[in-house]
Amino acid sequence: MAKKASPNGRTPALLGNEAVLRGEGGETHQLAGDQVPVLTTQQGIPVADDQNSLKIGVRGPTALEDFHFREKLFHFDHERIPERVVHARGFGAHGFFETYESLSDITRADLFQRAGERTPAFVRFSTVAGSKGSADLARDVRGFAVKLYTKQGNWDIVGNNIPVFFIQDAIKFPDLIHAAKEEPDRGFPQAQTAHDNFWDFISLNPESIHMALWIMSDRTIPRSFRFMEGFGVHTFRLVNAAGKSTFVKFHWKPKLGLQSVVWNEAVKINGADPDFHRRDLWDAIQSGDFPEWELGLQLFDEDFADKFAFDVLDATKIISEDEVPVRRVGRLVLDRCVDNFFAETEQVAFCTQNIVPGIDFTNDPLLQGRNFSYLDTQLKRLGSPNFTYLPINAPKCPFHTLQQDGHMAFANPKGRANYEPNSWGGAHGGPRETPDLGFRAHATDEKGPKLRIRSDTFADHYSQARQFYVSQTEIEQNHIAAAFTFELSKVETPAIRARMVAHLLNVHEDLATKVAGGLRQKDMAKAAEPARLVKKNLKPSAALSIARNGPDSFKGRKIGALVTDGVDAALLQALKEAVVKEGAILKLVAPAVGGVKASDGSWIEADEKLDGGPSVLFDAVVILVSKEGAQMLTDEPAARDFVADAFAHLKFIGYAAAAAPLLNKAGIGRDAGVIELGDKNAAVFIRSCRALRLWERESVIKQRT
Numbered sequence: 001m002a003k004k005a006s007p008n009g010r011t012p013a014l015l016g017n018e019a020v021l022r023g024e025g026g027e028t029h030q031l032a033g034d035q036v037p038v039l040t041t042q043q044g045i046p047v048a049d050d051q052n053s054l055k056i057g058v059r060g061p062t063a064l065e066d067f068h069f070r071e072k073l074f075h076f077d078h079e080r081i082p083e084r085v086v087h088a089r090g091f092g093a094h095g096f097f098e099t100y101e102s103l104s105d106i107t108r109a110d111l112f113q114r115a116g117e118r119t120p121a122f123v124r125f126s127t128v129a130g131s132k133g134s135a136d137l138a139r140d141v142r143g144f145a146v147k148l149y150t151k152q153g154n155w156d157i158v159g160n161n162i163p164v165f166f167i168q169d170a171i172k173f174p175d176l177i178h179a180a181k182e183e184p185d186r187g188f189p190q191a192q193t194a195h196d197n198f199w200d201f202i203s204l205n206p207e208s209i210h211m212a213l214w215i216m217s218d219r220t221i222p223r224s225f226r227f228m229e230g231f232g233v234h235t236f237r238l239v240n241a242a243g244k245s246t247f248v249k250f251h252w253k254p255k256l257g258l259q260s261v262v263w264n265e266a267v268k269i270n271g272a273d274p275d276f277h278r279r280d281l282w283d284a285i286q287s288g289d290f291p292e293w294e295l296g297l298q299l300f301d302e303d304f305a306d307k308f309a310f311d312v313l314d315a316t317k318i319i320s321e322d323e324v325p326v327r328r329v330g331r332l333v334l335d336r337c338v339d340n341f342f343a344e345t346e347q348v349a350f351c352t353q354n355i356v357p358g359i360d361f362t363n364d365p366l367l368q369g370r371n372f373s374y375l376d377t378q379l380k381r382l383g384s385p386n387f388t389y390l391p392i393n394a395p396k397c398p399f400h401t402l403q404q405d406g407h408m409a410f411a412n413p414k415g416r417a418n419y420e421p422n423s424w425g426g427a428h429g430g431p432r433e434t435p436d437l438g439f440r441a442h443a444t445d446e447k448g449p450k451l452r453i454r455s456d457t458f459a460d461h462y463s464q465a466r467q468f469y470v471s472q473t474e475i476e477q478n479h480i481a482a483a484f485t486f487e488l489s490k491v492e493t494p495a496i497r498a499r500m501v502a503h504l505l506n507v508h509e510d511l512a513t514k515v516a517g518g519l520r521q522k523d524m525a526k527a528a529e530p531a532r533l534v535k536k537n538l539k540p541s542a543a544l545s546i547a548r549n550g551p552d553s554f555k556g557r558k559i560g561a562l563v564t565d566g567v568d569a570a571l572l573q574a575l576k577e578a579v580v581k582e583g584a585i586l587k588l589v590a591p592a593v594g595g596v597k598a599s600d601g602s603w604i605e606a607d608e609k610l611d612g613g614p615s616v617l618f619d620a621v622v623i624l625v626s627k628e629g630a631q632m633l634t635d636e637p638a639a640r641d642f643v644a645d646a647f648a649h650l651k652f653i654g655y656a657a658a659a660a661p662l663l664n665k666a667g668i669g670r671d672a673g674v675i676e677l678g679d680k681n682a683a684v685f686i687r688s689c690r691a692l693r694l695w696e697r698e699s700v701i702k703q704r705t
């Protein structure tokens with residue numbers, strides 16, 4: 001950096017390794033140089049001083065002619081755009097989709113024609129109900145929106161981490177969202193469905209009971225975006241070159257297996273790190289541990305649809321994976337974080353109507369409504385029909401339209417032809433149609449009277465909710481009952497609570513009894529009148545359980561090691577090696593972030609200060625304190641919580657023998673998940689952690705309380 005004379009004759013000082021000047025008031029001026037670009041206004045005028053507005057006299061009023069100051073504030077004043085009306089809080093990343101094999105027999109979609117072909121992708125994960133600044137671990141559905149920049153245009157699969165939806169017809173979407181969000185008179189609760197309006201709506205719309213079971217399961221408190229499934233939800237069509245259509249449901253299966261947190265943990269994570277999910281994805285990608293999902297297809301024909309016990313156009317129903325297996329046809333890898341959150345994650349516009357030749361819609365009335373809603377809302381949110389030109393939204397293949405003008409038209413087509421047909425052929429006539437390559441809607445045979453009606457094939461509201469419940473492990477069933485009890489306990493109107501229990505009686509008596517007991521309802525409600533008899537013979541499906549689809553390794557998971565001065569250096573080293581071998585991550589938590597002095601005299605830097613790194617942020621913990629350290633920490637509430645919470649959240653706990661007094665003071669017992677560590681069994685401990693939780697501890701803890 002060239003040294004420059006200060007305007008006030010002062011000599012530059014050093015800030016880090018950069019030369020800075022101090023102004024008259026002691027303010028910092030950083031200077032442009034050989035490698036450092038010149039700061040300019042939006043008009044490109046070089047800026048001499050960005051610390052002070054233009055004044056009349058040293059202590060005088062600000063001059064109106066200060067165009068730099070006015071331009072800067074004008075731009076700042078307009079920095080916010082409306083947040084998304086739903087899914088406001090989200091986090092995105094770039095990556096690619098790789099096709100495993102040609103699917104030309106079932107679709108002419110270009111991205112599925114050639115094995116090994118890679119298509120650029122952008123994915124945004126989100127919560128639904130909360131505002132942009134809400135916490136990541138709200139109990140909520142997660143959006144799983146994928147934009148695939150194919151060679152024949154953009155294809156968006158705008159899905160969720162749950163394969164069904166609350167409602168069957170898009171006309172109910174505004175009501176659903178109004179009921180779920182803050183109540184309009186009081187403006188709360190934020191990012192929570194535990195309130196009267198939401199459960200009032202659900203209890204009056206039995207079609208939503210199946211989804212209610214899913215949202216009360218641990219699916220809505222995922223450990224990370226990396227460990228959750230995605231679903232396109234609706235039935236779509238794949239259409240091949242001969243025009244043959246095959247129905248399809250889209251699935252994303254995480255390579256790392258499914259994992260959720262427990263409710264008490266979710267509540268505490270929201271306090272300890274409201275950005276837990278976005279930080280997790282950011283950290284994983286930045287460290288080169290790229291998350292991966294496989295695209296799965298459930299393929300079926302009209303014949304199957306006709307015989308299927310439910311309507312394939314009803315978005316509140318699944319097709320069991322046991323009935324139609326999921327065929328894995330490619331992988332999605334997220335390998336690059338955004339350069340700028342606003343330009344990419346905030347301005348990205350997913351839209352269900354973005355489909356490519358070879359893919360088509362069905363008449364699902366929810367999907368049909370979505371096809372209108374997204375484009376409509378994005379015009380309001382992004383302020384101009386030209387949002388499609390923003391780099392994150394623009395196709396990566398050549399594209400030529402005759403659309404023009406509007407706000408921010410920075411890419412109007414060149415030349416005279418802005419209409420067609422026209423007489424200006426060849427290079428001057430502009431783009432033309434392509435009957436062979438172009439998108440053609442599948443020629444379905446539609447006829448019938450114009451009616452405002454719901455098909456009676458949509459009327460079974462409980463059978464699949466029951467199937468979902470009986471497909472869970474006992475622990476998962478308990479969590480569902482506990483979640484209903486928690487949410488309904490926040491409902492102030494007893495009649496709404498009773499109405500929900502009346503629905504649950506149609507799902508499963510065991511669930512209804514647990515919830516009614518949890519609410520301490522004096523009289524058991526009578527079962528709600530079902531529109532269709534509940535089918536009690538639907539087979540349980542293992543695919544519906546998180547516990548039955550967990551990981552087979554501890555890869556990508558995080559261990560938090562509580563260390564103090566005197567930490568056993570050899571043991572820590574053995575642990576580090578075992579963690580690296582497993583592909584997991586070790587974070588050190590210490591009384592001070594500066595670090596600790598190990599038993600061999602070496603200095604070890606910490607990642608977190610103890611009260612900033614509680615055990616809820618980790619998948620398993622180890623307590624590697626020295627004898628003196630244990631003594632000191634027994635008096636430290638944050639240290640006792642570190643251990644006690646890990647135990648209560650059913651985590652695996654490794655400990656050095658010297659840590660025993662701290663474990664005892666934290667009031668935890670010893671079981672198969674609390675493992676004394678020596679440098680010989682660090683790897684064994686990490687292998688135990690693959691189970692993620694010691695589920696059998698839950699009933700022991702419950703009995704004690």
Ligand code: HEM
Pocket residue numbers: 083084085086087090124125126142143144145158159160164165169170171173232233234315348349350366369370373374377378381
């Ligand atoms: C199967 C049911 C549905 C699923 C899976 C779903 C999924 C999503 C996802 C993932 C997003 C966030 C996109 C992003 O990350 O930017 C989103 C946003 C949105 N959804 Fe849905 N949604 C569903 C139903 C509906 C319905 C029925 C409507 C309206 C009729 C609707 C209207 C919207 C709107 C207005 C946005 C905000 C879009 C924006 O501002 O860019 N959604 N939805």
